[in-house]
Amino acid sequence: MGGGSAQVAFVPPGPPPSTADTCKAPSQPVSFKGRPLPLYTRSHLEYGLKKSKAVALAAFEATHNLTNNPCFHAGALDVGVPFETRSVQVVGAGNFDGCVAALHSRLQAAVSPCDCELCTYGRVGQPVAGPPEYVAFAFYAERTTDLGMASPLTLADIRAKGTEVCAMGIEEVRKAYPEGAVKNGVATDLCYDMAYIYTHLSVGHGLHNAPDTRISVVHKINEYVWGGEGGETVGLARLASVVGSCPLVRVAAWA
8 A cells, every 4th residue: 555546466266256247357467387367456546545544634624524533633633634735623533433434434435336246446346255365565564563563464453453543642642653653654643544544455455344364564575675755555567476476376465
């Protein structure tokens, strides 16, 4: 996950069931030990961590929900709008589940209505039988393992940490995560960021159907560093080549 977009790539573990053409997920063939693999890949523009916050802040402004907002730590705060040269005044309430609920309604509207068994952003189908383990990079790492969480982790682990962090007031979270502790951000970003990552994985990638899926969080594979300034990720072509070379093809990559 970068600042402006988020990517996913994996090889579905079996042939897809017979579905309507509109529900067949696109695939990109890659070679693995001399045999082709049908790699599912998709780039979700505007669903990166920073862009999602800009969109959320605009929605909160439009609906007059900048006061008692669950996505920001309790207290009054100037929140910079990503990709813009302005900030907005927010009075946060710091409630992880409340933030997830607010984000869920927007993300759910981006995946449904859709006639496919499992859908993603743009209301298009994605493979139903996902892998049992994912490898996640960039902002996934900077908002989990870089903050002390152990890899691999699950959605429940992200929810537990997010609940803990969101319950901290502004000064408390700044003390817990002093300057430099939060890469490509500041401590007061954490409540929104963790709630968004949780909701993105649940809704955008359908993990609400597979809550025990393991997420291995890393910064590099085969010496490729995944992420950089601003949390931006490498292109899908490299993502596809690295996933295709993994010894376990039932592993997916999120970036």
